[in-house]
Amino acid sequence: MKKINSIYIIDDDPITVFGIKKVLSTIVLCDSITTHINGKLALDGINNLISENKNLPDVIFLDINMPVMDGWEFLDEFIKIPLEKKIKINIVTSSIDPYDKKKTNSYKKKTHHPIFYINKPIQKTEVEEITTKTHLKP
Amino acid sequence: MQKNKTHTNSYLIKQLPDAVVFLNRKMEIIYASDKLSTDFELSTSNVIGENFFTTFPYLSTQCQNAIRDSITGKNYKVKKEYYFNNDESYKWVEWSSAPWYDEDENIIGVIVKLENVDDTTNIELELKKTKDLLEETATTGKIGTWEYKIKEDILKWSNMTKQIHGVSNNYKPSIQTAIKFYKRGYSRKTIKEKVQNSLKDGKPWSEKLQIITADGREIWIIASGKPIFKKDKLIGIFGTFNDVNDIVNSEIKIKKSEELLRTLIDHLPINVFIKDINSKKIVSNKHDTIFSKVLGSDEVIGKNDFHFCDEETAKKNVKEDREVINSRIPVLAKEKLIIKKDGTKSIMLTSKIPLIENNGEVNKLVGFSVDITDIKEKEKELKKLINVTSLQNERLINFAHIISHNLRSQTANFSMLLDFLVKETNEIEKKSITNMLISTSEKLLDTLQTLNEVVIINTNVTLEKKPICLSNKISSIEKELFPLLNSNKAIIINEVPKSVYINVSENYLDDILKNMIENSVKYKHKDRSPIIKLSTKKNEDYITLNIEDNGIGIDLKKYGDKIFGMHKTFHNNNDTKGIDLYIIKNQIEAMNGKITVSSIVNEGTIFNIYFNEKD
Numbered sequence: 001m002k003k004i005n006s007i008y009i010i011d012d013d014p015i016t017v018f019g020i021k022k023v024l025s026t027i028v029l030c031d032s033i034t035t036h037i038n039g040k041l042a043l044d045g046i047n048n049l050i051s052e053n054k055n056l057p058d059v060i061f062l063d064i065n066m067p068v069m070d071g072w073e074f075l076d077e078f079i080k081i082p083l084e085k086k087i088k089i090n091i092v093t094s095s096i097d098p099y100d101k102k103k104t105n106s107y108k109k110k111t112h113h114p115i116f117y118i119n120k121p122i123q124k125t126e127v128e129e130i131t132t133k134t135h136l137k138p
Numbered sequence: 139m140q141k142n143k144t145h146t147n148s149y150l151i152k153q154l155p156d157a158v159v160f161l162n163r164k165m166e167i168i169y170a171s172d173k174l175s176t177d178f179e180l181s182t183s184n185v186i187g188e189n190f191f192t193t194f195p196y197l198s199t200q201c202q203n204a205i206r207d208s209i210t211g212k213n214y215k216v217k218k219e220y221y222f223n224n225d226e227s228y229k230w231v232e233w234s235s236a237p238w239y240d241e242d243e244n245i246i247g248v249i250v251k252l253e254n255v256d257d258t259t260n261i262e263l264e265l266k267k268t269k270d271l272l273e274e275t276a277t278t279g280k281i282g283t284w285e286y287k288i289k290e291d292i293l294k295w296s297n298m299t300k301q302i303h304g305v306s307n308n309y310k311p312s313i314q315t316a317i318k319f320y321k322r323g324y325s326r327k328t329i330k331e332k333v334q335n336s337l338k339d340g341k342p343w344s345e346k347l348q349i350i351t352a353d354g355r356e357i358w359i360i361a362s363g364k365p366i367f368k369k370d371k372l373i374g375i376f377g378t379f380n381d382v383n384d385i386v387n388s389e390i391k392i393k394k395s396e397e398l399l400r401t402l403i404d405h406l407p408i409n410v411f412i413k414d415i416n417s418k419k420i421v422s423n424k425h426d427t428i429f430s431k432v433l434g435s436d437e438v439i440g441k442n443d444f445h446f447c448d449e450e451t452a453k454k455n456v457k458e459d460r461e462v463i464n465s466r467i468p469v470l471a472k473e474k475l476i477i478k479k480d481g482t483k484s485i486m487l488t489s490k491i492p493l494i495e496n497n498g499e500v501n502k503l504v505g506f507s508v509d510i511t512d513i514k515e516k517e518k519e520l521k522k523l524i525n526v527t528s529l530q531n532e533r534l535i536n537f538a539h540i541i542s543h544n545l546r547s548q549t550a551n552f553s554m555l556l557d558f559l560v561k562e563t564n565e566i567e568k569k570s571i572t573n574m575l576i577s578t579s580e581k582l583l584d585t586l587q588t589l590n591e592v593v594i595i596n597t598n599v600t601l602e603k604k605p606i607c608l609s610n611k612i613s614s615i616e617k618e619l620f621p622l623l624n625s626n627k628a629i630i631i632n633e634v635p636k637s638v639y640i641n642v643s644e645n646y647l648d649d650i651l652k653n654m655i656e657n658s659v660k661y662k663h664k665d666r667s668p669i670i671k672l673s674t675k676k677n678e679d680y681i682t683l684n685i686e687d688n689g690i691g692i693d694l695k696k697y698g699d700k701i702f703g704m705h706k707t708f709h710n711n712n713d714t715k716g717i718d719l720y721i722i723k724n725q726i727e728a729m730n731g732k733i734t735v736s737s738i739v740n741e742g743t744i745f746n747i748y749f750n751e752k753d
Contacts, residue, residue, distance in 0.1 A: 015554075073696075
């Protein structure tokens with residue numbers, strides 16, 4: 001199994017978080033999976049890691065609909081942080097609105113971080129592909 | 139004896155009734171009659187013995203020669219010579235000269251007679267001048283003359299009269315042929331009548347009539363006639379004949395273009411007017427006249443806006459008129475409200491342009507205005523319709539969003555959990571997954587219920603509205619919420635007057651008030667007890683209920699567009715679901731109202747709920 005150092009899950013729905021963790025446990029070895037219930041808390045967490053010079057997550061699972069700071073607002077702030085490291089961002093959503101898919105594509109152009117779009121319910125194969133393949137093109 | 143004779147001669151000559159001078163062969167004056175001195179202001183005694191040509195120095199050579207030549211025995215008469223006085227004024231003089239014979243028939247000198255013809259010459263000259271002038275005037279002014287002698291039955295036309303008639307100069311007219319030149323109908327009838335009346339009663343006339351010339355042109359003339367009397371007896375008529383065709387035609391043309399302009403202006407579907415320096419109307423087309431008219435007044439011309447409009451409107455208009463005239467800067471397509479004396483309001487689109495006259499002065503302005511009241515009204519309706527449509531669209535999108543997110547996320551969870559459950563072998567894990575399925579199911583039911591409520595609100599077309607005393611309603615809700623308010627030490631300040639009634643669905647109003655007060659308590663500031671103040675404001679279309687609290691507030695810059703969405707919360711506060719505002723918004727909109735919010739973080743929030751009082 002592939003080993004990943006750190007994964008962030010940003011989602012306010014405990015069931016989705018549970019599902020992501022369950023799927024991940026079958027495909028990767030990960031020492032640290034951190035969960036945040038909104039974008040604001042996740043951003044604070046990341047900023048703390050930077051200021052403490054700690055390792056940033058390798059993969060982020062990001063929900064769109066969240067209170068306080070939603071997925072898009074998180075992305076807006078996140079891509080402003082000057083980071084050399086490429087962090088894979090998986091947008092996990094139940095939305096079937098084509099607008100959300102389009103918006104995802106617009107972010108892909110704005111940042112060097114690879115961004116993926118996963119529709120709920122999450123599929124093991126999909127998560128596996130994105131998370132484990134190192135040189136996968138977004 | 140000789141001397142005596144000479145003396146006698148001299149005495150006789152002195153008394154001659156004409157101015158006569160006797161010259162000897164050397165052309166020296168020997169005798170002169172006294173008449174010479176009276177006519178030519180010469181003293182007779184002074185000229186005796188003087189040379190004739192020295193005394194009359196300005197004689198023409200012809201005259202001098204004639205006088206000299208009379209020595210040879212010839213008689214001469216030289217007509218009209220100048221005679222200059224000392225002061226350089228002159229007279230006309232007729233000279234005649236004859237040889238002077240002595241008793242033996244020898245020529246001993248010349249007799250010269252001077253006749254002062256000054257007066258007759260002047261009259262003749264004056265007459266000629268007048269004649270020339272008359273002819274000149276007649277030619278340039280195309281004025282001919284005519285004369286009719288009754289006894290002889292002769293009609294005479296001047297050349298100009300003939301020219302106007304288009305006949306040659308040797309044409310001989312008669313009364314009958316002359317009348318036939320006049321155009322049949324009014325012109326011929328009139329001239330006949332006038333000539334007959336004149337012959338009968340001696341009445342003069344002057345008429346503008348039409349003739350058809352010999353070469354077939356139809357022209358306008360003015361024929362006038364005046365009877366001539368001799369010892370109270372009518373002997374003829376004379377008159378003038380004036381070609382005024384060009385004048386009349388240009389008059390007609392001007393009149394026609396004036397009429398055309400007037401017709402155009404009158405039928406333009408806008409108000410056209412010209413105002414003088416005192417803002418008084420001097421031109422007003424049909425539209426403007428109809429628009430300006432007030433009951434009991436027919437006249438528009440000569441009146442200013444104070445006559446038609448209310449004081450305020452008139453003041454503004456007159457001020458504007460003055461500015462346009464003084465500054466010479468036109469006002470173009472300006473929209474303004476005109477309130478007439480009878481109170482009717484119109485929205486007019488008006489332009490005012492200064493009228494610059496030939497001398498460069500501006501004393502008038504021309505104005506155009508269009509009544510756009512109807513257009514404005516339609517624009518308002520259209521805007522309203524657009525608002526309704528965009529509102530409905532927004533709601534539809536919102537609804538689709540809810541279906542897409544809230545329903546789908548739960549069904550997706552169902553699907554995922556079921557998938558896990560099927561594959562799971564661990565009993566404890568199975569139990570946990572089952573619990574999650576139950577909670578997902580509950581959430582789904584909850585969401586469906588909310589959606590159901592929203593659907594009901596939005597499809598309730600026959601919403602029953604009735605007037606409700608808002609103040610009383612607030613009091614009763616306050617009682618209902620007493621446990622919540624009491625436990626949070628919350629105070630409600632009800633500033634709504636008892637007189638305010640709003641037309642609403644009572645159930646919705648209950649929900650709205652309850653939820654708003656609950657929200658204020660829920661988002662209270664941790665440092666202070668909640669104070670919720672309710673007040674109202676009334677404007678044209680709405681009664682606004684303002685609900686002001688001292689809670690934690692909301693960062694509207696961040697959440698402004700989401701606050702009324704479904705399942706939105708903005709605080710890290712676990713027991714909020716955010717569904718309340720979504721339903722409240724739907725309820726308010728179903729009653730054709732609206733809700734707005736303003737807030738300062740850490741200070742409080744104000745919700746403004748607009749209850750539509752019009753429909």
